[in-house]
Amino acid sequence: MSDRREPLFSAKNRKLLTAPLSKENPITIQVLGICSALAVTVKLEPAFVMALSVTAVLAVGNVVISLLRKTIAPRIRIIVQLVVIAALVILVDQVLKAFVYDVSKQLSVFVGLIITNCIIMGRFEAFAMSNKVWPSFLDGLGNAAGYGWILIVVAFFRELLGSGTIWGYKVIPQGFYDFGYKDNGLMILPPMALIVVGIIIWVQRNKDKELIEEN
Amino acid sequence: MFTNRYIFTYASIMVILVAAILSTASMVLKPYQEKNIKAEKIQGILISAEIEASRSDAEKLFDEYIVEELAVNKEGDVISIFKKGKLVKGDVRPFDLNLKEQLNLEKEAAKGKSDKQALFPLYIMNYNGKQIYVVPVRGMGLWGPIWGNVAFGSDFNTITGAKFDHKGETPGLGAEISTNWFGEEFKGKTIFNKEHQFVSIAVVKGGVANSNINLSHGVDAISGGTITSNGVTDMLKDCLKNYVQYIDKNVK
Numbered sequence: 520m521s522d523r524r525e526p527l528f529s530a531k532n533r534k535l536l537t538a539p540l541s542k543e544n545p546i547t548i549q550v551l552g553i554c555s556a557l558a559v560t561v562k563l564e565p566a567f568v569m570a571l572s573v574t575a576v577l578a579v580g581n582v583v584i585s586l587l588r589k590t591i592a593p594r595i596r597i598i599v600q601l602v603v604i605a606a607l608v609i610l611v612d613q614v615l616k617a618f619v620y621d622v623s624k625q626l627s628v629f630v631g632l633i634i635t636n637c638i639i640m641g642r643f644e645a646f647a648m649s650n651k652v653w654p655s656f657l658d659g660l661g662n663a664a665g666y667g668w669i670l671i672v673v674a675f676f677r678e679l680l681g682s683g684t685i686w687g688y689k690v691i692p693q694g695f696y697d698f699g700y701k702d703n704g705l706m707i708l709p710p711m712a713l714i715v716v717g718i719i720i721w722v723q724r725n726k727d728k729e730l731i732e733e734n
Numbered sequence: 735m736f737t738n739r740y741i742f743t744y745a746s747i748m749v750i751l752v753a754a755i756l757s758t759a760s761m762v763l764k765p766y767q768e769k770n771i772k773a774e775k776i777q778g779i780l781i782s783a784e785i786e787a788s789r790s791d792a793e794k795l796f797d798e799y800i801v802e803e804l805a806v807n808k809e810g811d812v813i814s815i816f817k818k819g820k821l822v823k824g825d826v827r828p829f830d831l832n833l834k835e836q837l838n839l840e841k842e843a844a845k846g847k848s849d850k851q852a853l854f855p856l857y858i859m860n861y862n863g864k865q866i867y868v869v870p871v872r873g874m875g876l877w878g879p880i881w882g883n884v885a886f887g888s889d890f891n892t893i894t895g896a897k898f899d900h901k902g903e904t905p906g907l908g909a910e911i912s913t914n915w916f917g918e919e920f921k922g923k924t925i926f927n928k929e930h931q932f933v934s935i936a937v938v939k940g941g942v943a944n945s946n947i948n949l950s951h952g953v954d955a956i957s958g959g960t961i962t963s964n965g966v967t968d969m970l971k972d973c974l975k976n977y978v979q980y981i982d983k984n985v986k
Contacts, residue, residue, distance in 0.1 A: 592736035595745060606752045613759055617766035620774070621789070627902075 527653065535657040539665035541727070546669040547720045548730065551637045556670055557712040558629050563686045565625045566674030568615065570667030572630060574660065576607045577639050581659035583607075584647035591648070600643045601634075608633045638666055673715045681706030775829075782883035782897045782917075783859055783866045801860050803828040805853040808840070810979030813853055828855040833872045833881070833973075840976065854976045866894060867985075869977060873969025876961040877902045880911065880969060884920070890977075890985040893935070896920040898966065908962030919953040925974055927951070932978045934971040937963040 525532070545551045552573075559569045583603050584591075591599050612630045615623035623630065633639065642662050647655040678684055683691040683702045691700070705711055724730045773789045776796045780787040787795045797819075805814035805828040814824025821827060831853055840852035857868040865888040872881040882898030896917045903909040910916055920935060927933050927948070935953060938945045939960055942952035955963035 590744065592741045592744065594736070595741055598745070599748065602748060602752055606756060609756055610759055613763050613767075616770070617763040620767075620770035 532654060532657055535654055536661040536664075539658075539661040540668065541665075541723065542730070544665045544669065544723075545638045545641075545662055546666055546716060547723055549638075549641075551641060552666055553713075553716070555629050555632060555636060556666075556673060556716060557709040559626055560670055560674040560677050560712050560715075561681065561707055562625070562684075563671065563674045563678050565622055566670045568619060568622045569626060569629065570663070570670050572608075572611045572615070573633055573636065573638070573666055574663035575611055576604065576633055577642060577663040578656055578659035580604055580607055580639060581642060581647040581655040582652055584643045585650060585652045585655035588648050588650075596644075596648065600640060604639055604643075605634050638662060669716065669719060672719065673712055676715050677706045677711060681711075778883050778897060778899065779857055779868050779870070782885040782895045783861055783868055784885070784895045785861055799859045799861050801858045801865075804856040804858065805831060806856055806977065806980045807851045807853055808976050808979060810981075810983040812980075812984075813851075826853070828853075828857075831855045833870055834879075837872060837972070852976070854973075856977065856980070864888065869974060871969050871973040873965050873972060875900055875903045875911075875965040876908050876959075877904070880962065880965055882911075882917075882969075884970070884974070886925075888985075890981045891924045891926045893920045893923050893925070900962070903962050904959065907956060908959040910956045910959060911962060911966060916956070922950075923953065924950050932975060934974055935967075937967045939963065 539545060543549065546553065546556055555569065560566045580603050584600060587599070608631065611633070612623070615626070615630060642658060646658045650658070675685070678686075679690065680703045683689060683696075691702075770789070773792050776792040777787055777789060780792060780795055780799075783799070785795060785799060801817075802822075803814075803816040804812050805824060805826060806812055812823070814826050814828055815822040816827045816829065833855070836852045836854060839848060839850055842848035843850065843852060855870060857870075859866045859868060867886040867888075867890050869884050869886070870881070871884060872879065874880065878901035880898060880900045880903065882896060884893060885895040886892060887894050897914075898911045898917060900909060900912055903911065923935050925932060925934055933948075933951050935951055936942075936947050937955045938947055938952045939955045941954045942949055945952065
């Protein structure tokens with residue numbers, strides 16, 4: 520142990536938490552986990568539950584892998600990572616089925632598919648395997664939050680424009696409909712999630728010119 | 735650095751540990767999950783009888799409106815009666831019958847492979863002074879099982895409501911069977927013709943109006959969902975036919 524202990528929220532650790540929210544966002548910059556971003560963002564509630572589930576799996580998984588990192592033989596590390604992810608995802612799925620049955624039905628296979636969400640494997644392999652427990656935990660939280668806020672923003676717009684509701688409550692007044700306003704059915708279809716993500720990417724790169732690739 | 739023995743031991747211990755954790759979790763959470771599944775089944779029955787129910791009050795409303803639960807066999811005999819929270823006759827609560835198993839049993843029996851008789855659940859409800867028969871149905875769609883509940887009026891011929899659901903039919907096409915409008919189509923249709931022969935209800939591709947099927951025995955299929963629609967037709971026929979003898983004997 521070094522004589523000067525690093526504070527829990529040192530600048531470096533804070534960066535682990537905040538970088539994935541914008542500059543290293545898993546969805547808009549690294550373009551990982553797009554599949555589930557399309558599938559669960561029709562309504563806000565499932566998107567929120569999905570974001571929470573991924574947070575739980577990623578944060579706990581990162582901690583477990585980081586704890587085990589010195590004992591894992593490199594030859595079987597992918598298998599070990601998969602077992603950890605699969606076990607956590609099954610746990611999350613079981614808990615959802617027991618306590619939020621309706622949402623779990625809406626999410627259907629996509630909770631199970633967290634297993635194949637590249638963000639999680641990516642973080643285990645790139646970060647948790649070679650870092651201490653606390654930074655790994657922060658890295659997990661940060662990346663899950665970066666994934667989650669995109670999901671929630673996309674779901675917000677898709678639900679608002681596609682169904683005229685937020686979290687299941689009508690927010691567009693009946694008067695609008697009487698004047699001929701219609702919910703945009705297109706927003707409910709999966710491709711519209713890509714377009715919303717595209718708009719987020721556009722806004723983000725417009726604000727932060729560093730992110731624009733040169734070619 | 736890591737010997738083979740180390741790797742094998744490591745992997746074995748890890749797998750056993752994970753298995754223990756997961757099976758414990760499954761055991762602890764099972765009662766909650768089963769409660770949800772039961773509430774959902776009840777909710778399906780209530781919706782077909784046009785009783786609005788949320789998952790939490792479904793059980794209460796069911797107890798309020800149910801008159802009796804019957805299990806009938808193909809010959810139309812009543813084997814089990816469950817009334818006011820007690821088994822009055824027979825030894826199995828009709829609600830607990832697994833329709834999938836019973837339908838398989840029926841298929842086996844029809845082929846002469848099994849002599850066990852299949853039992854079919856029937857729910858008799860009383861809502862707003864009207865008698866309603868609710869029949870659960872189950873069949874195959876394109877990708878997986880489809881199921882639902884069909885409610886009949888007191889003549890056990892005219893459909894008063896129907897609601898279907900599915901495991902994983904194609905969204906926007908076959909999956910439309912779970913929407914309200916598809917169920918609405920069945921309202922007022924009859925499963926017996928004027929000579930009182932069983933004809934079931936057909937889901938007709940291209941529209942009933944353009945086919946040679948009587949308007950009162952058919953509904954329009956879903957465009958692009960032909961196989962699911964045919965699945966609904968088969969499901970209704972295969973399930974409802976088992977009640978024909980019961981209807982002949984008991985409902986006139």
